[in-house]
Amino acid sequence: MSKFLLHINGQDHSVQAPDEESLLSVLRNRLALTGTKYGCGEGQCGACTVLMDGAATRSCQIPAAAAAGAKITTIEGLERQGRLTPVQDAFLEEGAYQCGYCTSGMIMSASALLHDNHSPTDEQIVTAMNGNVCRCGTYPRILAAIKRAASLSAGGTR
Amino acid sequence: MTTRETASLQISVDRRGFLKLLGGGLLVCLSPSSALAQESGRGFRGHELPNDVSAWIHIGADGRVKVFTGKVEVGQNIRTSLAQAVAEELRVPFESITMVMGDTDLVPWDMGTFGSRTTPTMSPQLRNMAVAARELLVEAAAKRWNIDPSKLTASAGKITTPDGQKFITYGNLTRGEDLVKSAPGDPPLTPATEWKIAGTPVPKANGHDFVTGKHQFPSDIVRPGMAFGAVLRPEGYNAKLDSIETTAAEKLPGVKVIRDGDFTGVVAEDAFTAHQAVEAIKAKWTMPSQPSNQGLFDYLKANPDGESKPDHQSGSVADAYSSGDVKLESRYTTEYIAHTPLEPRAAVAEWNDGKLTVWTGTQRPFGVHEELMQTFKLSPKQVRVIQPDMGSGYGGKHTGEAAIEAARLARAAGKPVKVVWTREEEFTCAYFRPAGLVEIKSAARKDGTLVSWEFHNYNSGPAGIETPYETPNQLIQFHPSKSPLRQGSYRGLAATFNHFARESQIDEMAHALHMDPVAFRLKNISNPRLRAVVRAAAEKFEWDSAKSSPERGFGLSCGTDKGGFVATCAEIAVNPSTKNVKVQRAVQAWECGAIVNPDGLRNQVQGALVQGIGGALFERILFSNGRIENPHLSKYRVPRFSDTPQIDIILLDRKDLPSAGAGETGIVGIAPAIGNAIFAATGTRLRHMPLTPEDNVVKS
Numbered sequence: 108m109s110k111f112l113l114h115i116n117g118q119d120h121s122v123q124a125p126d127e128e129s130l131l132s133v134l135r136n137r138l139a140l141t142g143t144k145y146g147c148g149e150g151q152c153g154a155c156t157v158l159m160d161g162a163a164t165r166s167c168q169i170p171a172a173a174a175a176g177a178k179i180t181t182i183e184g185l186e187r188q189g190r191l192t193p194v195q196d197a198f199l200e201e202g203a204y205q206c207g208y209c210t211s212g213m214i215m216s217a218s219a220l221l222h223d224n225h226s227p228t229d230e231q232i233v234t235a236m237n238g239n240v241c242r243c244g245t246y247p248r249i250l251a252a253i254k255r256a257a258s259l260s261a262g263g264t265r
Numbered sequence: 266m267t268t269r270e271t272a273s274l275q276i277s278v279d280r281r282g283f284l285k286l287l288g289g290g291l292l293v294c295l296s297p298s299s300a301l302a303q304e305s306g307r308g309f310r311g312h313e314l315p316n317d318v319s320a321w322i323h324i325g326a327d328g329r330v331k332v333f334t335g336k337v338e339v340g341q342n343i344r345t346s347l348a349q350a351v352a353e354e355l356r357v358p359f360e361s362i363t364m365v366m367g368d369t370d371l372v373p374w375d376m377g378t379f380g381s382r383t384t385p386t387m388s389p390q391l392r393n394m395a396v397a398a399r400e401l402l403v404e405a406a407a408k409r410w411n412i413d414p415s416k417l418t419a420s421a422g423k424i425t426t427p428d429g430q431k432f433i434t435y436g437n438l439t440r441g442e443d444l445v446k447s448a449p450g451d452p453p454l455t456p457a458t459e460w461k462i463a464g465t466p467v468p469k470a471n472g473h474d475f476v477t478g479k480h481q482f483p484s485d486i487v488r489p490g491m492a493f494g495a496v497l498r499p500e501g502y503n504a505k506l507d508s509i510e511t512t513a514a515e516k517l518p519g520v521k522v523i524r525d526g527d528f529t530g531v532v533a534e535d536a537f538t539a540h541q542a543v544e545a546i547k548a549k550w551t552m553p554s555q556p557s558n559q560g561l562f563d564y565l566k567a568n569p570d571g572e573s574k575p576d577h578q579s580g581s582v583a584d585a586y587s588s589g590d591v592k593l594e595s596r597y598t599t600e601y602i603a604h605t606p607l608e609p610r611a612a613v614a615e616w617n618d619g620k621l622t623v624w625t626g627t628q629r630p631f632g633v634h635e636e637l638m639q640t641f642k643l644s645p646k647q648v649r650v651i652q653p654d655m656g657s658g659y660g661g662k663h664t665g666e667a668a669i670e671a672a673r674l675a676r677a678a679g680k681p682v683k684v685v686w687t688r689e690e691e692f693t694c695a696y697f698r699p700a701g702l703v704e705i706k707s708a709a710r711k712d713g714t715l716v717s718w719e720f721h722n723y724n725s726g727p728a729g730i731e732t733p734y735e736t737p738n739q740l741i742q743f744h745p746s747k748s749p750l751r752q753g754s755y756r757g758l759a760a761t762f763n764h765f766a767r768e769s770q771i772d773e774m775a776h777a778l779h780m781d782p783v784a785f786r787l788k789n790i791s792n793p794r795l796r797a798v799v800r801a802a803a804e805k806f807e808w809d810s811a812k813s814s815p816e817r818g819f820g821l822s823c824g825t826d827k828g829g830f831v832a833t834c835a836e837i838a839v840n841p842s843t844k845n846v847k848v849q850r851a852v853q854a855w856e857c858g859a860i861v862n863p864d865g866l867r868n869q870v871q872g873a874l875v876q877g878i879g880g881a882l883f884e885r886i887l888f889s890n891g892r893i894e895n896p897h898l899s900k901y902r903v904p905r906f907s908d909t910p911q912i913d914i915i916l917l918d919r920k921d922l923p924s925a926g927a928g929e930t931g932i933v934g935i936a937p938a939i940g941n942a943i944f945a946a947t948g949t950r951l952r953h954m955p956l957t958p959e960d961n962v963v964k965s
Contacts, residue, residue, distance in 0.1 A: 128537040136493065136536040141485035142478020144656070146607045147688045151898035154607055182478030195476040202468055202864055205872055206340025207475035208482060208607045208656030233906045240898070242607045243340050243657055244875025245868065246909040 111175040115140065116184025126172050130164075131155045133171035134181060142182035142211050146240065153239030156212040157181050163219035165238075182211040185218070194218050197256035198249075205243035213239050217253045226257050321373065322351065322394050324402075328422050328436030330355065330362045332391060335375020335631060336383045337367035338654040339662075341928040342865035343383045345470045346463075349862060350388045353463040354395035354455055357422040357435065364470070367630045367652030377629030379660060379754060381827040381926025384861065388924065389454070396452040405438055457859035457920035464920075466864030471654075482656050483626035484611035488681035491613065493536040494674035495543040496684065497529040498694060500550040501891035502750065507549040514545040522546070523677040530670060532678040536685070555891040556749040562598045562702040565724040565746040573744050577731055580738030582706070585717035589708025591777045596704050597766035599725060599954040600885035601697040601750055605903055608656020609691040614671035615681040621648050625668040626655035633665035640669050641676070659876070660754035661695060692896030697886055698755035699748060701725020703766035713780050715789045720767070724748060726759025729826040729933060732767060734789040750888060756873070757929040760826040761880060761936060765954055768822035768937030773950060782821055782941065783808055792825070794856055794919075798832040799823045801915050802854035806834035816841055818946025822937035828925025829857040833874070833934025835910075837942040844947075844961040848878060848908070848939060854915040855931060858922035866927050871914050873931030879904045881936035883955045 110123045113133070124133050134140040134157070143166055146154030150165040157166045158180040185192045194217050197203070204210045213236070220227060220235040227235065232253050241249065321333040332351050338344040348362040365371050367378075375387075399419050406424040407414035416427045425432040457464060474480035499506070509529065511522045519534040520542045529546065533539040556564045586592060612625035621643060627633045630650045637648045650668070667684050675682040686694065701724045708717040718736040724746035731741060743759075775785035783803050790796055803809070803821065811819035816839050823832040836850040855870045883902045887894040895901045936954055944950050949962055956962075 124535075125537055125541075128535075132535075132537050135485075139487050140478075141481065141487070144482075144608070145484065145685065147898040149688070149897055149899055152607065186477050191473075191476065198476045199468070199472050202472070202868060204340075204469070204472075204475055205342065205868060206607070206655065206657035207480060208340075210475045211478050214476060237906050240607060240903055240905060242605055242659075242876065242903060244872035244878075244904065244909075246875060246904075246906050247871060247912055248868065250906070 109172045111172055113138075113171065113174060113179060114177065115179045116181060122171060124171050126170060128171055129167050130157070130169050130171040130174045130179075131166035134166060140181050140183055144208055144211055146209070146212070151238070151240070152209075152212070153216055154209055154212040156215040156239065158215060158219055161219065161222060163216045180215075182214060185214070192218065193259035194221065194253070194256040197252040197259060201248050201252040201255060203245055203248040203252035204241075205245055209239060209241045209243075213241065213249055217249075217256065221253070221257055221260060225261060227253070229254075322355070322391070322398050324398065324435050324439050326436050326440040328357075328361060328434055330357055331365055332362055333365045333372040334387055334391065335367060335369075335372045336387050337378045337628060337630060337652045338364075339378065339628060339658045340656075341383075341869060342469060342862065343378075343387075344654065345467055346384065346861045346865055347388055347391060348470060349463045349465070349467055350392050351395045353460055354392045355399050356419040359462050359467055361422060366654075368649070369630050369634045369651075370649045374631050377632055377663065379628055379663065381829070381929045384857075384924050384926040385828060388861070392454050393452060396454060400452065402435055402438055406433055409433070409438075457924075460859075463861050464859070465862070467862055468864070481653055482608055482611075483613075483624055483653050484608055484656070484683075484685045486613040486624040486653065486683070488613055488615055491681040491683055492532050492534055492678055493539045494530055494532050494671060494678075494682040494684045495536075495539040496670050497543055497546050497548060498690065501552050501893075502555060503891055504550040504552050507551055509549075510547040513547070514542040517542050517545065521678060523674055525673060525677075528670075528673060530674050532674050532682055536683075540687075552891050557889040558600070558887055561600075561700055561749070562723075564749065565700065565702055566744075568747040570745040570747045573742060575740055575742045576727055577739055577741040582717050582719040582738045582740045585738035586706055586708045586719065589716050590711040591774065592706070592708045593770065593773055593777060594704075594706045595770055595773070595952060596702065597762070597769065597952045598703075599701050599762045599765070599880075601700045601752065601888070602755075602880050602884040603692055603697055603886055603901060604659045604661030604695070604755060605691065605898075605901065606657040606659060606661055609686040609688060610662065610667040610695065611683070611685040612667040612671035613681060613683045614668065614675040616672075616676055619647060621672055622651065623649070623668045623672055624651045624653060625665065625671070626658070626662055627652055627665060627668070628658045628660070628662050629664075632663065633668050636665040637668060637672060641672065659756040660698075660758065663754055664696075666694065688898060689896045692886075692901065693893045696751040696753035698758065698880075699725050699752040700750075701759065701762055703762065705766060705770045707770055707774060709774055709778060711778070713778050713785055713788050715774070722759065722763060722766075725762045728758040729760025729763045729824065733792055733795055733823075733825055734771065734786075735791050736789070750886070756876070757826065757932045760824070760930065760933050761877065762954060764822065764824045764933040765881075765936045765940065768824065769940050769950070769952065772820070772822075772937070772941040772944065776944070786821075786823060790823075794830045795823060795825055795832075797917060798830045798854040798856050801917060802832035802834050802852050805854070805913055805915055806836075806852040808834060811836070813942070813945035815839065815946055818942035818944070820938045820941030820943070820945055822934045822941060824930075824933050826930045826933065829855065829927055829930035831855050831930055831934045833938040835935065835938035835942045837939060837946065839943070839946050839962065846882070846939075846943060846957050846960070846962055848882075848910040850911045851935065851938070852913045852915065853931065853934060854917065855927070856917035856919060857925040857927045859920045859924045860916060860918045861924050863916060863918070866916060867914050869927050870916070870931040871912055873929070874912060874935050875904055875909055877932040877935040878908055878939075880954060881939050881956055882908075883958050883960075885955050885958055
């Protein structure tokens with residue numbers, strides 16, 4: 108059991124949790140940040156993706172204690188003063204979901220990708236996103252949404 | 266059926282209380298004489314719809330409309346499409362409607378959300394009520410203004426006089442009048458050619474909540490004072506508990522171990538500790554010897570589960586087969602596959618003064634309601650099941666295991682308890698799409714006329730088993746088997762495997778006859794709707810110029826089930842050295858009557874195709890002696906971005922035909938289309954689903 112501070116979406120959270128407890132479990136079960144989803148528990152589906160210092164990270168694969176000191180962003184932290192990010196806007200505009208359970212992880216992975224690469228090719232998107240599963244099979248729409256987000260960002264709308 | 270008939274209405278005390286809760290306004294109840302109401306109320310273990318109402322619409326004084334249905338949103342987009350249908354008939358803006366779904370305290374009884382039934386049954390039921398409500402409102406306005414109701418126009422939530430000088434909103438009209446009326450049963454509906462809100466690509470309701478993480482799925486529900494539960498699972502199928510030692514688990518901080526007959530579970534203050542506690546329980550099990558993948562299909566054929574009769578029989582297949590010019594006899598097989606909904610089963614249960622409330626992900630809230638009543642010996646009013654829009658189901662969430670587990674733990678712990686299944690529990694404790702065996706004997710004349718079709722399905726199921734090809738002599742039969750693994754519903758269920766077997770066989774017949782597979786199909790299909798999708802897909806795919814080579818194959822399939830008509834073309838590439846298969850391109854033409862929401866429909870038809878790639882190429886449950894050997898996403902491969910081909914979806918909109926459901930049948934075409942494309946490229950006929958579990962075409 109350890110006590111530590113997590114810096115999430117611009118706020119500090121004091122957490123007490125066993126050393127081995129995952130960041131995902133702490134987010135969901137101790138801090139009620141349920142936008143980040145559990146899908147497989149082994150880093151295979153991407154539903155639990157968050158940003159740690161800007162990098163897409165599977166929160167089920169990292170102990171929460173190891174995330175102390177990092178700048179963590181979850182899906183709840185993207186919207187600022189009622190304004191969505193280009194990636195969120197693009198997912199809405201393309202209708203890039205069905206049940207929506209994978210959407211948080213998809214948006215976080217796509218945000219990291221577009222941060223590193225402003226105009227990825229289809230092939231680069233597929234490579235970067237291949238660890239995220241949409242069981243409803245909306246991949247073509249997610250691909251279109253990521254390209255739309257790239258052009259939204261390039262157009263200087265944000 | 267007497268139309269325009271108004272039945273007397275009895276509102277129970279509960280419903281009256283509920284109405285008070287909503288405030289005044291217009292409440293519409295469909296007459297129980299409606300044919301649709303009766304259809305959906307019958308045939309399920311004698312369960313009849315309650316006599317008081319079959320469905321509800323409530324219009325508040327603020328003009329907001331609440332629509333109540335027992336159907337649930339699982340990603341198939343009915344929260345949006347049903348609201349469109351109601352908005353259309355009621356003549357209100359789409360945005361004014363709130364759908365109240367899957368809450369057993371608030372909505373009328375419903376059998377469940379499966380079988381692509383929402384669009385063909387629930388939608389007309391709600392539309393009927395919306396028309397009735399509109400007519401009542403018009404009559405009320407006419408009375409108020411002392412004017413002929415037929416002269417008034419209802420539009421955008423208000424009623425206007427012929428000269429356009431006077432109008433009154435629905436909200437103002439219902440305010441203070443406390444209208445509670447029964448409504449005519451089968452009023453005339455707006456034809457699809459005149460739709461203004463239905464038939465348009467309205468975006469998914471509450472989309473904003475999904476891109477911001479605000480939407481609460483069942484596994485996201487948090488209740489005050491809530492604890493977390495986990496359950497001890499048996500070592501495998503048919504395992505018997507020999508001994509159990511719980512001391513170590515009970516020593517963990519705040520852990521309570523709960524035993525109740527065969528059930529052993531734990532409650533802890535946090536989820537991590539709950540799972541640690543279950544792992545700390547030492548249990549010894551005895552497992553009987555059981556079947557494995559090896560020899561499964563012989564086992565299924567040799568172990569019938571009761572007698573069966575032909576699903577279809579005409580002429581004499583024995584005579585016709587022996588006299589045919591071209592004859593083929595083949596055997597097809599499919600493995601068990603898992604739904605793998607990305608959100609596993611989950612429930613939060615809470616007991617208050619003897620009343621049990623459970624939030625859970627299920628396609629059958631009232632089925633779970635009944636399971637909870639029986640398990641805990643409660644009356645209907647002592648149980649409430651609430652289904653927040655969930656992380657999909659695909660037929661995999663019909664049952665209430667997680668709800669019962671959470672309720673049992675919550676009762677023992679004396680506080681609300683959440684249970685979320687792990688991915689491994691999803692694989693080992695839920696149920697699968699049935700494995701199966703199909704044996705076909707078919708014969709045709711030299712000119713390509715099919716004369717005999719004998720089709721036996723063992724265990725996989727009867728959905729989509731009948732052939733759409735005109736064949737004078739047929740014997741088609743489903744033979745239920747004793748399944749070694751727990752099996753159940755699945756998107757399209759057996760229609761996928763039955764189409765795979767049939768469409769592979771039809772393709773092989775075409776090749777044996779030296780006929781083009783499209784020409785052979787069109788020669789033997791008379792149904793104009795099926796012909797239309799075949800032609801549409803072939804045209805878009807440029808089938809006529811698609812010539813297969815050893816490294817590139819083109820295949821086609823078609824079929825119909827549950828009112829949907831589908832034709833699928835696939836282009837595959839075969840790596841010359843590894844023989845790996847990659848699906849490069851797919852075209853799918855779809856028709857299911859008048860389209861309610863073209864964007865949602867396109868999404869469903871495309872998603873079904875993508876999901877179908879998994880079962881077609883690589884999904885399979887590996888099991889041995891009662892144990893699932895690949896209960897993880899690292900060992901059970903599902904389709905990913907890199908598996909997704911370029912896809913064109915063609916929607917045929919038949920505004921002259923009633924709308925059918927579209928959540929399922931879009932999955933049936935891709936497996937045989939790929940199999941036929943592999944044959945066209947390599948000359949190898951693959952008769953087993955998944956086709957290429959090791960990625961490559963294994964030479965038979």
